[in-house]
Amino acid sequence: MSSPAHPNHPTSSCDAIVVGAGQSGLAAAHALRRAGLAPVVLEAGPEPVGSWPHYYDSLTLFSPARYSSLPGLPFPGDPDRYPHRDEVVDHLRRYATHLDADIRTGQRVHTIRTGDGGYLVDTGDQILATPLVIAATGGFGNPHRPTLPGLDAFTGQVVHVSDYRAPEQFAGRHVVIVGAGNSAAQIGVELARHARVTLATRAPVTYAPQVILGRDMHWWSTTLGVDHLPIGPYLRATPTVPVVDDGTYRAAIDNGRPARMPLFTDIDGTSLTWPDGRAEQVDTVLLATGYRPDLPYLTDLGALDEHGLPLQVRGLSTSHPGLGYVGLEWQRSLASATLRGVGRDAGYVVRRLLRNGSALPAARCCERQPAGAA
Numbered sequence: 032m033s034s035p036a037h038p039n040h041p042t043s044s045c046d047a048i049v050v051g052a053g054q055s056g057l058a059a060a061h062a063l064r065r066a067g068l069a070p071v072v073l074e075a076g077p078e079p080v081g082s083w084p085h086y087y088d089s090l091t092l093f094s095p096a097r098y099s100s101l102p103g104l105p106f107p108g109d110p111d112r113y114p115h116r117d118e119v120v121d122h123l124r125r126y127a128t129h130l131d132a133d134i135r136t137g138q139r140v141h142t143i144r145t146g147d148g149g150y151l152v153d154t155g156d157q158i159l160a161t162p163l164v165i166a167a168t169g170g171f172g173n174p175h176r177p178t179l180p181g182l183d184a185f186t187g188q189v190v191h192v193s194d195y196r197a198p199e200q201f202a203g204r205h206v207v208i209v210g211a212g213n214s215a216a217q218i219g220v221e222l223a224r225h226a227r228v229t230l231a232t233r234a235p236v237t238y239a240p241q242v243i244l245g246r247d248m249h250w251w252s253t254t255l256g257v258d259h260l261p262i263g264p265y266l267r268a269t270p271t272v273p274v275v276d277d278g279t280y281r282a283a284i285d286n287g288r289p290a291r292m293p294l295f296t297d298i299d300g301t302s303l304t305w306p307d308g309r310a311e312q313v314d315t316v317l318l319a320t321g322y323r324p325d326l327p328y329l330t331d332l333g334a335l336d337e338h339g340l341p342l343q344v345r346g347l348s349t350s351h352p353g354l355g356y357v358g359l360e361w362q363r364s365l366a367s368a369t370l371r372g373v374g375r376d377a378g379y380v381v382r383r384l385l386r387n388g389s390a391l392p393a394a395r396c397c398e399r400q401p402a403g404a405a
């Protein structure tokens with residue numbers, strides 16, 4: 032595509048733009064295609080597979096294959112197995128091919144501003160005009176690093192789980208993992224085979240049984256309708272999200288591999304103090320403290336609050352008509368930021384944007400580019 036003659040001139044215009052080509056962006060593109068629109072999907076990375084290739088090597092889904100599909104394409108193979116990370120990458124790759132959408136990789140959106148009666152989406156290479164934008168950029172690019180007692184004074188290594196790949200890199204060390212969720216438990220148990228590991232959690236770790244009366248918990252939550260309930264605000268307020276467990280994690284943690292302690296009260300150099308007054312030497316603090324929405328390209332638009340969180344209700348911007356979100360945690364339900372949940376949310380957001388009249392197909396997009404082209 033040629034460069035714009037003027038930096039503020041759109042190169043072309045599109046029915047809709049989706050930012051990000053992970054599961055959320057691809058599900059959004061699917062919903063837009065079903066609504067008869069021709070979206071352009073802009074993806075910063077080299078492939079339309081989201082952040083999955085960057086997750087740790089041993090990652091096996093907590094959701095069985097049958098609850099890890101995306102709209103219109105079932106997850107292949109035995110529906111009751113728990114697929115490995117790399118199978119999700121393959122599945123997303125297949126899904127992107129199966130979608131009849133214009134996906135442009137190597138295109139990071141830097142800013143979005145208003146103009147031409149809608150939005151101007153700027154990737155540095157091109158400026159696209161559109162009446163409708165769906166932001167689907169996940170949180171992996173924005174790891175959450177909370178303020179913790181004494182951490183600023185820690186002279187050892189501080190790592191966020193987004194940088195964790197395999198346990199060998201920590202062999203023989205004393206690692207304190209901060210967090211009580213699935214990643215903390217999974218990584219803690221595998222790391223405890225190679226290193227001395229302590230889980231530091233504000234509240235005791237809680238567990239959700241993977242299988243209840245012979246059925247996976249996902250069967251229960253979809254069958255009983257829990258997946259559809261708008262219980263996000265209540266769950267968000269709970270001190271810990273239960274670890275999905277077939278019994279392995281609870282047994283390991285109960286046996287002290289890894290050990291579990293309440294959150295430390297202070298750190299001095301590499302000496303960490305526990306609430307009971309005991310001090311220990313620690314090599315690494317591993318933060319399994321989650322992620323926050325990664326939306327810096329919406330700052331100038333004024334679509335975010337002072338914490339960088341989107342001003343939205345159920346995935347619809349409350350500040351900007353024609354702007355929607357897919358893949359936010361608790362966006363509409365428990366399942367919102369999961370493989371099984373994004374399709375439903377994407378359908379809802381697209382329907383509402385169109386019903387609000389903010390996204391009528393004003394223009395068919397510029398000539399289609401082959402996947403991978405900048």
Ligand SMILES: Cc1cc2nc3c(=O)[nH]c(=O)nc-3n(C[C@H](O)[C@H](O)[C@H](O)COP(=O)(O)OP(=O)(O)OC[C@H]3O[C@@H](n4cnc5c(N)ncnc54)[C@H](O)[C@@H]3O)c2cc1C
Nearest residue numbers: 051053054055075081082092093139140168169358369370
């Ligand atoms: C360790 C871990 C385990 C998980 N296990 C499961 C599980 O078992 N089952 C399940 O259903 N869910 C699971 N999830 C939750 C969720 O399904 C994943 O986090 C998923 O990757 C989120 O998809 P997404 O498309 O919203 O975001 P991402 O996968 O992060 O994709 C966002 C995309 O946006 C792109 N992007 C970012 N910024 C820009 C920009 N400015 N311009 C253009 N492109 C941009 C990125 O390159 C990326 O490709 C897990 C999450 C984690 C972290």
